[in-house]
Amino acid sequence: MGTALINMAGVAGESELMEAIETFVKFASLVVALVALYFAVRILPSIGKDVRRRSWLFLSLAAIAFGLSMAISVLTDVALPQLGEIYEVMEFLFVIFMAIGFYYLYTTEHRETIKLKHQSTTDDLTSLFTHGFFQTYLVNKVSNLRSDGNELTVLFADIDDFKQYNDKFGHQEGDYVLQKVAQVITQEARGEDLASRYGGEEFTLILGCDFETASAVAERLRTMIAERCSILADPQIKRDVTVSIGIASYGHDATEADKLVKIADSRMYMAKSRGKNQVYTGELLPDPIGDSAANSKVEPQTGAELGTA
Known part of the structure; x- marks a missing residue:
């Protein structure tokens, strides 16, 4: 009997620990989202046609969406279950922004590769081959x-x-x-x-x-x-x-x-x-x-x- 109570207490303790870690991760994600928001605001004025900056903007937005989804998850668990639909929207936006961000990042790297290849085979002054x-x-x-x-x-x-x-x-x-x-x-x-x-x-x-x-x-x-x-x-x-x-x-x-x-x-x-x-x-x-x-x-x-x- 005593052994069973000890085991139950141990399981309960592990459960509480896991919940505490999960809550910490969610709040940490919210902090990451706020930091990402800061960088997104800083990047916005200088984007122009810079595809690399554009990629980092969307990756920042993805981080924001992820952080907000984690925060909403906490609120849903604690007191506001009606926020469940918004949580799903945030998760969806996270996936979309991540996809766009990585697309722009790949496009930038691809263009840089083509540019370097062009420079290695083309004479700068005459545009003929080298x-x-x-x-x-x-x-x-x-x-x-x-x-x-x-x-x-x-x-x-x-x-x-x-x-x-x-x-x-x-x-x-x-x-x-x-x-x-x-x-x-x-x-x-x-x-x-x-x-x-x-x-x-x-x-x-x-x-x-x-x-x-x-x-x-x-x-x-x-x-x-x-x-x-x-x-x-x-x-x-x-x-x-x-x-x-x-x-x-x-x-x-x-x-x-x-x-x-x-x-x-x-x-x-x-x-x-x-x-x-x-x-x-x-x-x-x-x-x-x-x-x-x-x-x-x-x-x-x-x-x-x-x-x-």
């Missing part, structure tokens, strides 16, 4: 060509006398020329072509065509740049701008990505040595000018950083 992306894309493309048998040609273009232009008219004007040439390249590139800024005043195009077709594309591009980047066509340009271009085709010249770039670059230097403002598609010298330049991997620069011809 040297690194060009190299990766070309290697993959050449690897696929060995199995699918499609055509591929690398076009390598360099702005003539760009260093002198920079030195004479200033680096801001040089940057404008880089952007203008990139704009023409983008406009003239076909849908399947990949245009990139290789480095400094050098640009590349990966064309899905054979040597003869690529030669015609290169000549058209050279002509369009000479026309649209002239003093008559654009008053902001201080001196007529031209480019020298070299090309190299898969199969016709080489079957490896690095050799295609090297040959196209060497032909571009041959075009410069023969008078500039032309496309060179002929034979190469045994030790062509620019051979070392073709092997170097120059990171894109702004006009203010350039020092090459």
Whole structure:
């Protein structure tokens, strides 16, 4: 009998303890809700279009709804059972606000990821693809060509006398020329072509065509740049701008990505040595000018950083 009474007392004590803990948690939740309300009020004036702040606002509202639901639960248990329906509403709002908050949070992180990816593959000044992306894309493309048998040609273009232009008219004007040439390249590139800024005043195009077709594309591009980047066509340009271009085709010249770039670059230097403002598609010298330049991997620069011809 005595043992039974002790056991009953123990059970009653545990029950009271659990009720006390539950009540404490509910009141603590109300405190969290009040703190969340404070942060929500602070966040509201500065939300604007900031999705990250918007996500924290809804998460704060979710915390408020949760805290109020806990408080209402206490009141319902103590003295106001009619608040039961409001409790259910608060729980519903908690779920909704949590869902919206996490949605905005995910959206923010997703946009940040896309932005970082874009920055790693796109040149800031010209909006063309970067040297690194060009190299990766070309290697993959050449690897696929060995199995699918499609055509591929690398076009390598360099702005003539760009260093002198920079030195004479200033680096801001040089940057404008880089952007203008990139704009023409983008406009003239076909849908399947990949245009990139290789480095400094050098640009590349990966064309899905054979040597003869690529030669015609290169000549058209050279002509369009000479026309649209002239003093008559654009008053902001201080001196007529031209480019020298070299090309190299898969199969016709080489079957490896690095050799295609090297040959196209060497032909571009041959075009410069023969008078500039032309496309060179002929034979190469045994030790062509620019051979070392073709092997170097120059990171894109702004006009203010350039020092090459």
